[in-house]
Amino acid sequence: MNLLRKIITKTKRVKFFISLRMLYRSFGQNKKAIDAENFWKNKTNDKHEYGKLLLEDVKSTFGKNNVKSVIEFGANSGQNLEWFQDSYPGIKLTGIDINKVVKNPETKWSNYKGIIGNQNILKSLENNSFDIAFTMSVLDHIGKRDEVILAINELSRISNKLYLLEPYIEGVDGDVSNLTRAEVKEGLPNPRKIFAKHSYLWNYYDIFDSLNLSVKSKKMPLHIHSLGPFYYLFEVNKF
Ligand SMILES: C[S@@+](CC[C@H](N)C(=O)[O-])C[C@H]1O[C@@H](n2cnc3c(N)ncnc32)[C@H](O)[C@@H]1O
Numbered sequence: 001m002n003l004l005r006k007i008i009t010k011t012k013r014v015k016f017f018i019s020l021r022m023l024y025r026s027f028g029q030n031k032k033a034i035d036a037e038n039f040w041k042n043k044t045n046d047k048h049e050y051g052k053l054l055l056e057d058v059k060s061t062f063g064k065n066n067v068k069s070v071i072e073f074g075a076n077s078g079q080n081l082e083w084f085q086d087s088y089p090g091i092k093l094t095g096i097d098i099n100k101v102v103k104n105p106e107t108k109w110s111n112y113k114g115i116i117g118n119q120n121i122l123k124s125l126e127n128n129s130f131d132i133a134f135t136m137s138v139l140d141h142i143g144k145r146d147e148v149i150l151a152i153n154e155l156s157r158i159s160n161k162l163y164l165l166e167p168y169i170e171g172v173d174g175d176v177s178n179l180t181r182a183e184v185k186e187g188l189p190n191p192r193k194i195f196a197k198h199s200y201l202w203n204y205y206d207i208f209d210s211l212n213l214s215v216k217s218k219k220m221p222l223h224i225h226s227l228g229p230f231y232y233l234f235e236v237n238k239f
């Protein structure tokens with residue numbers, strides 16, 4: 001009897017410590033996700049020309065004239081949307097970002113609206129109200145899987161076609177910040193290179209499946225650093 005009581009007490013103690021650890025980890029993950037948002041709120045993105053890659057793909061699918069409205073989630077100061085501005089005169093452009101620099105293009109483009117907010121603000125937009133929605137290197141900086149799923153679900157709801165230009169490594173899901181490539185997965189190129197802080201990888205195929213979305217994807221490496229070699233362009237459709 002005594003022995004039984006001892007075993008139960010020990011089991012209870014072990015369970016208690018496990019739940020304490022899980023609680024601590026989930027606090028840690030929450031804190032990291034909040035840190036990531038705070039980091040991006042105050043950063044103007046470096047100049048690049050990756051928007052051109054997306055534009056070329058869009059043009060080959062839609063042709064020269066069939067795009068009337070585009071929304072970018074995580075647009076920063078609008079450098080990707082500028083490619084659409086130059087190629088589709090009169091197009092309606094919308095940028096969403098947690099960083100207030102998303103408002104900057106309003107001073108130069110009358111057909112542009114910048115909205116400060118995160119994935120939750122997408123809920124206020126109408127179904128199918130944009131020809132195209134896209135993200136470029138944004139979901140890899142959101143620290144919570146359910147928030148990434150929310151963003152993808154909402155973006156596909158408000159648009160006719162969704163593009164995600166985001167990094168993906170098969171079998172890896174979650175936080176890879178400050179880890180070496182070797183620690184994340186065996187066989188990656190340059191295994192000693194380290195992923196930058198606030199870097200997250202998500203299993204997009206599982207997410208698309210769970211949201212009943214179909215996808216075509218192709219590799220689109222952007223640069224050699226951090227997550228750069230692992231980018232894919234996902235072209236997402238509702239059926
Ligand atoms: C690496 S930058 C990419 C910016 C832009 N897409 C580009 O390609 O130049 C990531 C952007 O995502 C924004 N971001 C991060 N988390 C976000 C969130 N939860 N909701 C909206 N924007 C977010 C950041 O503020 C930042 O502007």
